[in-house]
Amino acid sequence: MDLVRRMMLWLLTQPVLTTITFRHLGCVIDRAAWEAVRVAISDNRILIEPAGLSAISGYNAERDTFCMQPSLFTVAAYFPSDCATAAHELAHAAADMQAIAALSSADSELIAYVTEEAFRLRQGLPNDGPGVLNVGAPPLTQAWRSPLHDALVAARSLASFVLAHPGASLQAPTVAIVRDALGRDPTYRRQFAENTVTSNGLRRPIVS
Numbered sequence: 005m006d007l008v009r010r011m012m013l014w015l016l017t018q019p020v021l022t023t024i025t026f027r028h029l030g031c032v033i034d035r036a037a038w039e040a041v042r043v044a045i046s047d048n049r050i051l052i053e054p055a056g057l058s059a060i061s062g063y064n065a066e067r068d069t070f071c072m073q074p075s076l077f078t079v080a081a082y083f084p085s086d087c088a089t090a091a092h093e094l095a096h097a098a099a100d101m102q103a104i105a106a107l108s109s110a111d112s113e114l115i116a117y118v119t120e121e122a123f124r125l126r127q128g129l130p131n132d133g134p135g136v137l138n139v140g141a142p143p144l145t146q147a148w149r150s151p152l153h154d155a156l157v158a159a160r161s162l163a164s165f166v167l168a169h170p171g172a173s174l175q176a177p178t179v180a181i182v183r184d185a186l187g188r189d190p191t192y193r194r195q196f197a198e199n200t201v202t203s204n205g206l207r208r209p210i211v212s
């Protein structure tokens with residue numbers, strides 16, 4: 005996982021990511037938040053493990069650990085999309101580190117989606133949260149019509165808002181659309197019910 009770790013640390017030094025700044029329910033995504041995540045990964049207070057073979061990438065706030073696809077960053081054609089996936093998971097970590105008890109799993113997902121879509125907009129990528137498999141999917145497939153697609157469209161509109169208004173709070177009506185849409189997706193609905201810990205700070209001590 006060394007390549008994935010090095011790429012995530014590199015990404016956290018790149019303005020394409022670190023100038024994405026916004027607020028949501030007390031959670032502040034800004035340059036300081038991105039730098040805090042970079043330092044936490046460098047110091048091994050946040051770990052990076054391989055996800056299972058068929059598993060998609062994720063972040064576990066209880067264990068302060070990224071579970072990332074080992075193939076990330078290894079295929080040139082997928083490189084920009086892999087960076088967007090990493091940006092999504094890094095946003096989960098930024099939200100976790102701020103230890104905001106009131107932040108729900110759905111809110112953390114919203115923060116991650118907005119970050120990912122802002123990153124994708126900057127790179128000229130299509131919106132595609134679920135991963136590279138859906139790139140180029142024809143418009144009338146099930147995936148296109150799914151709740152996840154509705155969430156992505158609304159998240160992209162929040163993303164273009166925060167790119168135009170750095171540091172702004174996410175607009176409540178559009179936030180509600182993303183949260184409702186994610187709640188209609190079976191995978192996220194289960195995840196929100198099972199994983200309620202999303203922002204409890206880091207547990208590993210600083211080792212000097």
Ligand SMILES: [Zn+2]
Pocket residue numbers: 092096113116
């Ligand atoms: Zn996520």
